[in-house]
Amino acid sequence: MVVYLLVVVKLSLSASPEELATDQFIMSRIVLWGPIVFIGLAAATISSAIGSILVAPRTLQALTADQVLPWKGINAFLSRGRGAVNEPANATVVSAVIILVFVALGDVDFVAQIISMFFMITYGSLCAVSFLEHFAGNPSYRPTFRTKWYLSLAGAVACALMMFQMQPLYAAAAVIAMCLIYGGLKRSRRGERDISGMLRGVLSQMTRHLQVITQKRRDPTDATNWRPSFITISPHSMNRHAGFEMLRWFSHYYGFGTYIHYIPGPLNLENSREARRILARLIEQTEASRAGIYVDTVISPSFRTAVAQIVQIPGVAGMENNSALFEYQKGETGDLPDLIEGTYFAAVAGFNICILRSSDRHFGYRRSIHIWLTPRDYSNANLMLLLAYILLGNPDWKQAEIDLFVAFAADEAETEAERLNRLVAEGRIPIAGENVHPVPSSPEVPFDEIVEEKSGEADLVITGLGLRRLRHDRGAFLRGFANLHDMLFVHASQDILITYGEEKADRDRELEEPPSIPDAGTPESPDENPKES
Numbered sequence: 001m002v003v004y005l006l007v008v009v010k011l012s013l014s015a016s017p018e019e020l021a022t023d024q025f026i027m028s029r030i031v032l033w034g035p036i037v038f039i040g041l042a043a044a045t046i047s048s049a050i051g052s053i054l055v056a057p058r059t060l061q062a063l064t065a066d067q068v069l070p071w072k073g074i075n076a077f078l079s080r081g082r083g084a085v086n087e088p089a090n091a092t093v094v095s096a097v098i099i100l101v102f103v104a105l106g107d108v109d110f111v112a113q114i115i116s117m118f119f120m121i122t123y124g125s126l127c128a129v130s131f132l133e134h135f136a137g138n139p140s141y142r143p144t145f146r147t148k149w150y151l152s153l154a155g156a157v158a159c160a161l162m163m164f165q166m167q168p169l170y171a172a173a174a175v176i177a178m179c180l181i182y183g184g185l186k187r188s189r190r191g192e193r194d195i196s197g198m199l200r201g202v203l204s205q206m207t208r209h210l211q212v213i214t215q216k217r218r219d220p221t222d223a224t225n226w227r228p229s230f231i232t233i234s235p236h237s238m239n240r241h242a243g244f245e246m247l248r249w250f251s252h253y254y255g256f257g258t259y260i261h262y263i264p265g266p267l268n269l270e271n272s273r274e275a276r277r278i279l280a281r282l283i284e285q286t287e288a289s290r291a292g293i294y295v296d297t298v299i300s301p302s303f304r305t306a307v308a309q310i311v312q313i314p315g316v317a318g319m320e321n322n323s324a325l326f327e328y329q330k331g332e333t334g335d336l337p338d339l340i341e342g343t344y345f346a347a348v349a350g351f352n353i354c355i356l357r358s359s360d361r362h363f364g365y366r367r368s369i370h371i372w373l374t375p376r377d378y379s380n381a382n383l384m385l386l387l388a389y390i391l392l393g394n395p396d397w398k399q400a401e402i403d404l405f406v407a408f409a410a411d412e413a414e415t416e417a418e419r420l421n422r423l424v425a426e427g428r429i430p431i432a433g434e435n436v437h438p439v440p441s442s443p444e445v446p447f448d449e450i451v452e453e454k455s456g457e458a459d460l461v462i463t464g465l466g467l468r469r470l471r472h473d474r475g476a477f478l479r480g481f482a483n484l485h486d487m488l489f490v491h492a493s494q495d496i497l498i499t500y501g502e503e504k505a506d507r508d509r510e511l512e513e514p515p516s517i518p519d520a521g522t523p524e525s526p527d528e529n530p531k532e533s
Contacts, residue, residue: 024108056095061088068184113167117174120166124159125178127152129198136201226496228255228390230354232325233298233310233342237261237282242358242486243327248291250325250387252394257293258321262306271299303338304345311349322494323352328478330359330485336475347467347493352383355465355489357478363486364459369402372451373420374441375412377464381420383492384462389429391460402429404436405454407447413438427498448480456483465489 007027011020014030023029028037063069064078082089102111131152133141163171186194232247234240237259244259251257261278265271275297282295300306307324314320324346328335343353369388373381385404391397404424406417417438424431441450455461461484469477481487 053092053095053099056099057088057091060091060095061086063181063184064091066185067188068181070184113170116166117163117170118177120159120163120171121174121178124156124163127155127159131156132198132202135205136198137205226322226386226494228323228387229257229321230255230323230325231258231260231310231321231351232327233260233262233303233306234327235262235264235303236327236329237278240327240329240358242329242362243325243356244285244289244291245363246327246354246356246488247293247325248289249391249394249396251291251293254390254393257291258310259293259295260306260310261295261297262303263297263299264302265299266301267299275299304341307342307345311346311351321351323354325354325356327356327358330357333475333479336478340470340475343467343470343491347491350493352493352496353465353467353491354387355478357487357489359485361459361485364457366397366459367400368458368460369397369400370405370455370458370461371402372405372407372455372461372463373416374407374447374464375409376466376469380464380490380492382496382498384464384490385424385427385429385431385498386496387488387490388462392430400459402431402435403458404431405439405451406437407439407441407450409442410440413440423498429498448482451481452483458484460486460488462488462490465491467491 010030011027015023015026019026025037028034031037061079061081064075067075069075069078078088078091078094080090081087102114105111130143130147131149134149134152163174182195228250230247230250232243234243237244247257247259259282261275261282263271263275263278279295279297282297285291286293286295298306298309300309311321311324324342326339326342328339339355343355346353369391371384371388373384377384388402392400392402404420406413406420408416417436421433421436424436425433437454439450439454441447451461451463461481465477478489
């Protein structure tokens with residue numbers, strides 16, 4: 001390397017750039033004895049020729065033995081050898097033909113550029129793999145000769161730059177050839193570790209570092225940069241997909257999602273096998289639906305303990321989970337006791353809570369979303385509006401419109417509708433002014449009747465949910481709205497702002513008491529605040 005560098009220095013001092021570009025033998029004119037250059041060229045050429053004629057056929061034989069080429073007959077012919085050491089006779093003949101073709105061209109520059117491209121891409125690939133393996137921190141990567149990661153990175157970048165500086169077209173051809181060889185190897189060597197395993201290691205390391213950094217720098221008071229990170233748990237993953245679909249929509253672009261299948265029972269070998277089988281099916285489901293969510297399973301003695309487990313696990317997307325989505329089928333109320341217990345534990349952990357009541361309509365044509373706000377929903381309004389906006393960002397809901405219904409007393413409905421209209425405009429929520437409807441309400445007319453009259457044909461109805469109401473009526477509010485189809489009940493446990501000028505709501509009132517559920521294992525004191533406990 002020192003000799004090469006000294007030659008570069010000598011050429012720069014003794015010859016002009018024009019002479020270097022036009023005279024291939026300029027070196028023979030600036031040395032002490034000119035013939036030594038040609039003697040050196042002859043020695044280097046013979047050395048390279050011998051090395052290439054020995055290495056190239058064996059490389060070609062090894063590639064075809066790995067079935068890289070798409071033609072089985074050619075692979076069999078080129079991989080066939082002779083003798084005890086399997087000398088690559090056929091590959092040698094083909095290599096010789098290729099060499100003679102390039103020599104017959106008679107253009108030294110062309111041949112040099114072609115050879116240089118493949119040398120550069122080989123060296124660059126080795127440097128890139130060394131850098132990535134080092135960065136991935138894979139303990140199975142234990143090279144005999146270790147290098148510093150920054151030297152490997154510099155080598156890979158330098159090789160790539162030199163390739164495209166010498167001849168961009170040939171460089172692109174070399175990259176394509178390498179990709180084709182890799183594709184052939186991946187096709188013929190299935191099940192073996194490939195570049196995806198290395199890249200997963202790199203991404204894991206990056207995610208690990210980012211999680212640590214974001215946890216240290218996260219500002220819990222910044223309520224204007226909230227984005228959903230939902231976690232869903234369901235024992236009905238194989239026969240009900242509404243919860244999975246809603247999570248997929250929430251996680252399409254703006255948020256993150258984790259879907260957990262719940263398996264009741266003890267953690268034993270039989271349940272573990274069942275969990276692996278269901279996980280494989282869930283992964284297939286995410287691939288088929290192109291869902292950008294993470295799926296997993298949990299085995300627990302009860303739904304209550306399963307929820308208590310999952311609300312404490314860290315998020316897989318580099319941020320903590322902040323919302324829980326539960327689902328039950330309209331008309332099937334057997335899941336409600338477990339669901340109510342789960343909402344309590346999620347609220348204790350500071351999660352926002354969404355309860356999806358699905359129906360046989362399967363969200364209709366996904367053209368209309370109706371949001372209903374009441375005086376009880378001051379703390380839930382922003383989350384309801386944001387979730388509706390997030391749904392519009394999914395291609396399945398791109399044709400939908402949002403209607404906002406403000407159900408207040410007759411003397412307050414118009415004022416509240418104007419206030420919400422300003423909030424929607426300032427927050428740039430895509431709700432037209434004419435779609436904000438003041439709806440006078442009174443205690444004499446049940447709320448569900450008012451909603452059914454206006455939203456009977458809506459594809460999705462979103463309304464607020466109070467934990468105190470859920471505690472006292474034990475799910476009666478969820479069982480109401482008999483003439484509506486798919487509904488999403490929303491409770492905000494966090495401060496979520498649409499504009500910077502808003503005031504944060506007092507959210508402690510909703511969790512003054514735990515839900516009164518027999519055998520729920522919840523605190524017995526009726527005045528206990530779960531956030532403090």
